[in-house]
Amino acid sequence: MTPEPGKSFNDSQQNSSPTEDIIRQISELEKVSLNLEPDVAFRNEISTKASSYVNDYLDSLANMKAYVDGECAHLKSLKVGDNPKQFDDLLAILKDEVNRVGINSSSGAGFAYVPSGGIWASSVADMLAAATNRYAGVYFSSPGAVIIENQMIRWLSSIAGYPQTAHGNLTSGGSIANLTAIQTARDKYRIDSTNVKKAVIYFTGHAHHCIHKAVHILGLDEIIQRTVRMDSEFRMDSDNLEEMMLRDVEEGLHPFLVVATAGTTDTGAIDPLEKIADLCEKFGAWFHVDAAYGGFFMLLEETGKKFKGVERSDSLVMDPHKGMFLPFGVGAVLVRDGKALLESNLERASYMQDALGYDEISPADSGIELTRHFRGLRMWLPLHLHGVNAFRTNLREKLLLARYFYGEIKDMGFETGPEPELSIVLFRYPGNDKERVNKQLLDLIRVDGRVLFSSTTINGEFWIRCAIMSFRSHLREVRLALDVIRENVKKVR
Ligand SMILES: Cc1ncc(COP(=O)(O)O)c(C=O)c1O
Numbered sequence: 001m002t003p004e005p006g007k008s009f010n011d012s013q014q015n016s017s018p019t020e021d022i023i024r025q026i027s028e029l030e031k032v033s034l035n036l037e038p039d040v041a042f043r044n045e046i047s048t049k050a051s052s053y054v055n056d057y058l059d060s061l062a063n064m065k066a067y068v069d070g071e072c073a074h075l076k077s078l079k080v081g082d083n084p085k086q087f088d089d090l091l092a093i094l095k096d097e098v099n100r101v102g103i104n105s106s107s108g109a110g111f112a113y114v115p116s117g118g119i120w121a122s123s124v125a126d127m128l129a130a131a132t133n134r135y136a137g138v139y140f141s142s143p144g145a146v147i148i149e150n151q152m153i154r155w156l157s158s159i160a161g162y163p164q165t166a167h168g169n170l171t172s173g174g175s176i177a178n179l180t181a182i183q184t185a186r187d188k189y190r191i192d193s194t195n196v197k198k199a200v201i202y203f204t205g206h207a208h209h210c211i212h213k214a215v216h217i218l219g220l221d222e223i224i225q226r227t228v229r230m231d232s233e234f235r236m237d238s239d240n241l242e243e244m245m246l247r248d249v250e251e252g253l254h255p256f257l258v259v260a261t262a263g264t265t266d267t268g269a270i271d272p273l274e275k276i277a278d279l280c281e282k283f284g285a286w287f288h289v290d291a292a293y294g295g296f297f298m299l300l301e302e303t304g305k306k307f308k309g310v311e312r313s314d315s316l317v318m319d320p321h322k323g324m325f326l327p328f329g330v331g332a333v334l335v336r337d338g339k340a341l342l343e344s345n346l347e348r349a350s351y352m353q354d355a356l357g358y359d360e361i362s363p364a365d366s367g368i369e370l371t372r373h374f375r376g377l378r379m380w381l382p383l384h385l386h387g388v389n390a391f392r393t394n395l396r397e398k399l400l401l402a403r404y405f406y407g408e409i410k411d412m413g414f415e416t417g418p419e420p421e422l423s424i425v426l427f428r429y430p431g432n433d434k435e436r437v438n439k440q441l442l443d444l445i446r447v448d449g450r451v452l453f454s455s456t457t458i459n460g461e462f463w464i465r466c467a468i469m470s471f472r473s474h475l476r477e478v479r480l481a482l483d484v485i486r487e488n489v490k491k492v493r
Contacts, residue, residue: 017476046087053091056139057099058106061472065108065369065449070101071215080249105328105453113453114353115291117470121382124325129379136374137364140355144432147344149363151374155383156318156332159298160326161311167338169367170330170375174292174319175210178315179331180345180367181315182214184335185257185286192219199256200224200248200406202270206235206264208290209406224253234267236405237290238275245283252442255283262307263294266456266465270294273309281312290312292331293469294422296323299392303399303422315338324391325344325471328377341366394471398423401468401478408482409466417463426456426463429489435462437492444488451481 016024038046065311076096106118133142135151153168155321171177183192191199201220203211205227210225215223226248228242243256243323258280259270273289280287289310295318297303304397310316318333335341341414342365348356355362364370383391410416428438442455442464453464 011141019312024363026404034321034353044334046127048382049091053095053109054123054270057095061104061107062476064107065103066104066107066111066452067446067449070097070446072097072101072244072462075258106470106472108477109479110470111468112452114322115468115470116322116325117471118321118330119325119382119471121385122326122378127375132432134374135371136376137372138352138355138362139360139369140362141356142374143358143360145374145376146360146460148380149374150361152376152379152383153332153334157334159296160307160313160316160318161332162316162336165338166334167341167361167366168332168335169341169363170320170332170379171367173321173330173331174268174290174317175213175331176206176368177292177317177319178210178288178290178335179210179214179217180341181253181288181317181335182211182220182257182259183218183368184315184341184344185288186218188337188340189256189286191223191256195254196220196222197224198252199254200226200245201257201259202226202228202241202244202255202285203259204228204230204234204264206230206234206260206266206269207259207261208265208292209252211259211290223256224248230269234264234269235419236271236276238272238279241276242279245285247278247284255285257286257288259288259290260313261294262289262291262310263422265293266424266458268294268420268467270306270421271416273307273313275284275309277309277312279402280314284474286315287313288315288317288487290317292317292319293322295400296391297395297422299388300396300399302396304422322469323395324379324382325394325469326382327377330374330378338366352440378483396427398468398473402472404475405466405468405478406472409485412482412486414485414492417458423468424459425466425468427466428463429492438462438464441485441489441492444491445484448484448488449482451477453481 055445074093078093103112108117136145139146149170149330156168165190169180171180178487193216201215201223217261226244228244229237231237241258248255258276260273260276262270262273277491278288317336319333320326321328321330342361345366399422402420402425406416406420407426409425415430416428428434429441431437439462442453445451445453453466455462455464468478
């Protein structure tokens with residue numbers, strides 16, 4: 001019931017007391033508010049339709065394109081209104097525009113950037129986490145949710161060979177994870193306005209750009225930044241790092257932080273972690289490893305040894321939404337001295353006083369966010385449902401697929417980058433006018449859309465990247481990629 005225009009409920013109920021009026025108004029509002037709590041029939045109808053849409057989507061993925069050019073016309077014209085809309089209409093827009101146009105990140109034929117696929121079990125976990133809406137920020141609020149988050153952190157720490165004293169945080173992705181690590185280093189070394197101009201950070205030209213962003217966000221623009229030379233395989237040249245650190249000490253500067261990458265985005269190269277660990281120890285610098293892309297290859301014996309020295313790092317980033325193929329939205333930062341992470345993030349507030357007094361560490365105290373999505377569940381559920389071996393096997397398959405692609409593309413007469421250290425291959429069509437020709441080839445392949453690659457520029461030269469990291473990429477998709485290249489290279493002028 002709504003009052004007549006221009007009248008309040010009060011006016012229309014002349015004889016009742018103010019309290020009765022309020023109660024009447026509340027009761028009327030409640031009837032409408034309950035629209036946000038649909039009954040089981042409505043929930044069943046919507047979730048059955050959503051689930052059937054997802055199943056159709058996943059079942060037809062193998063025949064979908066990896067990239068589709070297009071418009072989002074309906075979406076753009078759809079206005080937020082006061083009244084409800086039909087689920088079928090909204091789902092249709094999602095289907096025709098959002099999930100059809102652009103990069104199909106769930107496709108196994110996507111080899112651009114760092115694909116992962118997004119395993120289905122995590123979407124179920126996300127639904128469970130959202131529907132039950134447990135508050136995963138503090139232990140008091142949801143002991144179970146926080147235990148799950150912390151178990152995931154301990155499992156990741158064990159992969160890296162970190163001690164029991166390590167701790168970490170599940171973040172939204174690698175950028176925030178790297179930011180948190182550098183923030184912890186800054187605070188541990190007490191870098192502030194009095195000493196920032198004498199502190200030095202070292203990385204190669206292939207460090208991910210989120211590191212530069214983090215330096216800026218953390219107020220460290222005035223810090224000295226050194227770009228260390230790379231060897232012919234695009235790994236950090238530790239001799240050059242040592243020379244730089246020595247010179248800096250001689251000049252009265254403070255080698256504060258070395259950022260190594262274990263699996264660079266450009267080529268998948270792993271910096272020499274053991275040697276860098278030695279240098280960090282020698283010069284007392286914080287040793288950070290960005291293994292956002294490469295980290296889960298530590299699960300394999302054959303690639304695990306390439307990460308030797310990571311266990312000596314002070315902090316480490318590995319992204320489950322890359323190497324564990326989870327849907328976008330979960331990264332992880334680990335800090336060997338868990339206390340340093342907590343000290344860097346600890347803040348108290350009177351309105352949070354009821355949440356104190358528990359032994360288990362709360363995510364709100366080990367990271368930037370207070371209220372956060374219960375991310376641990378999207379990792380915990382698939383890990384338990386499938387077991388670690390399923391992930392290990394998938395990673396091993398990706399490694400071999402990259403090696404296969406590398407051999408085949410070479411045999412097709414293409415120029416290649418270094419033999420893939422992990423699962424990224426650089427290639428380009430040889431000859432004169434390489435940049436123009438390869439840009440054209442990349443564009444032809446994008447327009448074709450059956451598979452997708454991305455490009456990068458290394459030492460001023462254009463390369464096409466093939467990153468094999470979706471759990472849905474198998475021999476069929478890699479062979480398709482080779483066929484698509486074969487077909488399109490003929491069209492290049
Ligand atoms: C090595 C590396 N570090 C950090 C990131 C940033 O991670 P995110 O995109 O999850 O923020 C990426 C992303 O590709 C990466 O490859």
